[in-house]
Amino acid sequence: MNKAIIMHSFLRLARPGTLMTLVMFVLVYPTALIAFISRLPSVSFDFEAFANLVFGPMMINVAAFTFVSSSIGNTKSLDDGEYLALLFSRPIFRWVYVVSKWLAGFALVVLVIGSQTIVFKTLLQLIGRGDQLSVGFIDVANIILNSLQITALVAMIFAFPSRIGAMLFAGLLYLSFAAPMMFNAIPDSALWFHGDLHNIVNSISGCLRSFTYAPIDLDPYFNSIQILWLPIITFASNLAIYIWIAVVVLNNREFFYTN
Amino acid sequence: MSQQTAFIQINNLSKTYGLFFKFRALTDINLNIHKGETFGLIGPNGAGKTTLMGCLLGLLKPSAGTILIDNKSVNEISVKALTGFMPERSNFDAWMIVENFLHYHHMLARQPESTANEDVTKALADVGLEPEVGKRLIRKLSRGMLQRLGLAQLLLGKPDLCFLDEPTSGMDPLGMSLVRELLFRWKQEGKTVVINSHHLDQVEKVCDRVAFIDNGKIRSIEELVPTAQTKQIFVIQWAKPYPNEDLVRKVAQDNQVECQSVSDGSARFLLTSKTQGSNLLRAFVGINTQIEQASYEHKDLVELFRRNNATQ
Numbered sequence: 001m002n003k004a005i006i007m008h009s010f011l012r013l014a015r016p017g018t019l020m021t022l023v024m025f026v027l028v029y030p031t032a033l034i035a036f037i038s039r040l041p042s043v044s045f046d047f048e049a050f051a052n053l054v055f056g057p058m059m060i061n062v063a064a065f066t067f068v069s070s071s072i073g074n075t076k077s078l079d080d081g082e083y084l085a086l087l088f089s090r091p092i093f094r095w096v097y098v099v100s101k102w103l104a105g106f107a108l109v110v111l112v113i114g115s116q117t118i119v120f121k122t123l124l125q126l127i128g129r130g131d132q133l134s135v136g137f138i139d140v141a142n143i144i145l146n147s148l149q150i151t152a153l154v155a156m157i158f159a160f161p162s163r164i165g166a167m168l169f170a171g172l173l174y175l176s177f178a179a180p181m182m183f184n185a186i187p188d189s190a191l192w193f194h195g196d197l198h199n200i201v202n203s204i205s206g207c208l209r210s211f212t213y214a215p216i217d218l219d220p221y222f223n224s225i226q227i228l229w230l231p232i233i234t235f236a237s238n239l240a241i242y243i244w245i246a247v248v249v250l251n252n253r254e255f256f257y258t259n
Numbered sequence: 260m261s262q263q264t265a266f267i268q269i270n271n272l273s274k275t276y277g278l279f280f281k282f283r284a285l286t287d288i289n290l291n292i293h294k295g296e297t298f299g300l301i302g303p304n305g306a307g308k309t310t311l312m313g314c315l316l317g318l319l320k321p322s323a324g325t326i327l328i329d330n331k332s333v334n335e336i337s338v339k340a341l342t343g344f345m346p347e348r349s350n351f352d353a354w355m356i357v358e359n360f361l362h363y364h365h366m367l368a369r370q371p372e373s374t375a376n377e378d379v380t381k382a383l384a385d386v387g388l389e390p391e392v393g394k395r396l397i398r399k400l401s402r403g404m405l406q407r408l409g410l411a412q413l414l415l416g417k418p419d420l421c422f423l424d425e426p427t428s429g430m431d432p433l434g435m436s437l438v439r440e441l442l443f444r445w446k447q448e449g450k451t452v453v454i455n456s457h458h459l460d461q462v463e464k465v466c467d468r469v470a471f472i473d474n475g476k477i478r479s480i481e482e483l484v485p486t487a488q489t490k491q492i493f494v495i496q497w498a499k500p501y502p503n504e505d506l507v508r509k510v511a512q513d514n515q516v517e518c519q520s521v522s523d524g525s526a527r528f529l530l531t532s533k534t535q536g537s538n539l540l541r542a543f544v545g546i547n548t549q550i551e552q553a554s555y556e557h558k559d560l561v562e563l564f565r566r567n568n569a570t571q
Contacts, residue, residue: 002367003366004363004366004367005367007363007366008352008363011355011359012354014354015354016354083346083350083351083352085313085316085318085346086344086346086351086412087367088317088318089316089317089318089339089342089344089422090339090364090367090368090416091336091337091339091340091367091368091369092336092339092367093336252320254313254318254319254320255313255318255319256309256313256318256319
């Protein structure tokens, strides 16, 4: 890990544009959501679903893509990107850069989601509904693990040159979610090839989905006797594969220093 | 020079861009740069100078051939630790405050934290930036100031090997003379410098040797500063009465110097060592000839540049 790179990643938050997004994220979004909730009768409100809007995996994904994506391997925008040619003329191993960016990104996401959750909880308390949203140890652990995974995914995508990274990301989303959903909507009788085609496509898309989006939930591990190994293996292997790909890509990237 | 060990060794270096439509940016480059040498890369736009520098910095991967710096690969961390780089386009993190940016590069250059403040202040002073500039946002700096900042970040790593790409581009005359002074100082300190510049007069003043690059090939390498092994033209001009040609040729022969021509009170001699020049002067003074002027024949880079372009 490189202290300078980690500090620089945090300093990037102080840019006016990012700072404004941060305020929207941590302050404006919770306030708007709480203002909406305060108008609903408490009996009609599903707090389980609400928790997902606050610190669930989807929110972690949004935070990671918003605050970390431009920080890794981006050389396009002068204001937003970093001058990687100058950075890599310094005595820095590229794998150290990837790991430092990943861990800095992870800390940023945890910080953002954590602050947002605290603001939510405080505002809920103010309207007298604080007891309806509890944030326990398992929730905190889930935030940490899912942030670790999503920032590694972001590091992998953005280690590629920006266009290739965007195509890769869009391709993964399309093949994992959109294409199989569309395919499943086609009845068996309408397919030229009969048999287990739906199952085959679903298995492939399931594999891709577990690589693209596989949030972990520790709740079952604390509330059941049986340990589910598959999510743990998927989580660990995803982390390793994301970081490995990011390091290989960045090691092989060329930086034309007039970028 | 050739007997010295090369600090930078470039062997059969080629660089091709593109997967399908290949473009050859460098072809079979062979070059040795010695420790303590100030070496210039010159040539027209698109000649391949920037690509060559990119390969030397390990930012671009050669398609063929090898580059060794201090007998190590350019990608070794120990090589990068002794390298400083000043890019042509100062696309630094525009949102950062100058001092923070320099502190960041001080850390990246693996310099001790205890000397950070002192080194940053010194680097700013060395490039002629006022201390209050350190408190400004990078986006607020002028082009010339950005160039100076580029030099300052290079200085922070206390490099032994400096790569400078168009260091004086966008600088005012004061800035240009500052770069020249820095380059002279580095020469005295024994730093090896590779400089890529279109300002031929600047290159001429500071470089020991230059390579003319065009179409990705080295067309010629010229020595600008005479060394122990370099043959130099030495010109002597006399005041009237001029010594006669036979006498001039005899003195030259006695001092084992080749006399190339004698005409109108001046003569051109081909020297193989610096001491030959002083011996020759002493001999002419000894026979009571009145020397008006004596100098090495100046190599005009603009002329060399034209000549190299014309021969293609």
